Amino acid sequence: MKAKIRDQGILFKTIKYRESSLILRVFLKSQGLVSILAKGIRKKPENNLLNTLYTYDFTIYEPQETGLYLLSEFTLLKEYNIFSNLPTWTAAECAAELYTQIIIPLEENTAYYDLLQLYLDYLKKRGDNAILLWWRFLLRIFIKLGIAFPLDSCANCKKKNVQMAAWKKGTGKLICVSCLNEADSPKYYEILSSRASQILHLLPQIGDYLDKIHPDSQSVEQLNHLFSDHYANHFRKPLKLRSLEVLSQFYL
Ligand SMILES: [Zn+2]
Incomplete structure (x- = not known):
């Protein structure tokens, strides 16, 4: 297993990937712009918690052959709720x-x-x-x-x-x-x-x-x-x- 990293980041974009996964484009505080694979997340209720431009605390694994980081878990740190404006x-x-x-x-x-x-x-x-x-x-x-x-x-x-x-x-x-x-x-x-x-x-x-x-x-x-x-x-x-x-x- 690759090394685990914990870092906070702002979600820029989510892209659907295969049947049930997402690729998250995130700007991490110490790693910068990365792509994180969130396996099977579209089947889980957590999916609804992911909003662009919100800030999260991410726990991820370093990239495998695909070049994608792998999502382990995340928690919401800051909402950016101005969709109405x-x-x-x-x-x-x-x-x-x-x-x-x-x-x-x-x-x-x-x-x-x-x-x-x-x-x-x-x-x-x-x-x-x-x-x-x-x-x-x-x-x-x-x-x-x-x-x-x-x-x-x-x-x-x-x-x-x-x-x-x-x-x-x-x-x-x-x-x-x-x-x-x-x-x-x-x-x-x-x-x-x-x-x-x-x-x-x-x-x-x-x-x-x-x-x-x-x-x-x-x-x-x-x-x-x-x-x-x-x-x-x-x-x-x-x-x-x-x-x-x-x-x-x-x-x-
Ligand atoms: Zn002048």
């Missing part, structure tokens, strides 16, 4: 989807796990305008990924604490109003709407403004695009999340 739920799913796309070094698993827990707790407590919390979460992930995104310093003149007017398409590099006015080729820049610019400015302290700022469809589209450009500038691929497309639909 779809935008908030979708904002949580964005984070789970993001974690399946980025590469998280083994020694960083716990830090990423804690960040995700914090985010879920905050969404549960303050779910209004969840997309604002999503963007703030994304900024924190950028820092963890080593690609911190400076929101208040102009990429051109390097002035700090200025409100941004536009960004250079495809790069996410933000520039201030005076630099935009002097730009030789304005067509290379995407002009931020005043709402989008305001949100960017407030994003680091967005917790204080959740019920004061209401993102409209234009600012949602622009800021998603901006963050994707910033990501692509470093990783050579756009940030594409299906859940984020769904989340954006709530702001039409």
Whole structure:
């Protein structure tokens, strides 16, 4: 028998497997993203206790030839019961989807796990305008990924604490109003709407403004695009999340 491991984890997804089993995609606090085979669980009442985005204490066996961990037992640690608030739920799913796309070094698993827990707790407590919390979460992930995104310093003149007017398409590099006015080729820049610019400015302290700022469809589209450009500038691929497309639909 392989070694037994006990670890807490957030359930991202369940996939039906053969007649009566499930494969659980779980982000474990110390092991990171793993697949766990839950043999015969669909025949048992325990099946009803498994909910995505809930936190469990898992006891599992190390992978056999299949590469899957094997579930021994689990207990519920934390509910995430906000099914009734779809935008908030979708904002949580964005984070789970993001974690399946980025590469998280083994020694960083716990830090990423804690960040995700914090985010879920905050969404549960303050779910209004969840997309604002999503963007703030994304900024924190950028820092963890080593690609911190400076929101208040102009990429051109390097002035700090200025409100941004536009960004250079495809790069996410933000520039201030005076630099935009002097730009030789304005067509290379995407002009931020005043709402989008305001949100960017407030994003680091967005917790204080959740019920004061209401993102409209234009600012949602622009800021998603901006963050994707910033990501692509470093990783050579756009940030594409299906859940984020769904989340954006709530702001039409
Ligand atoms: Zn400038």
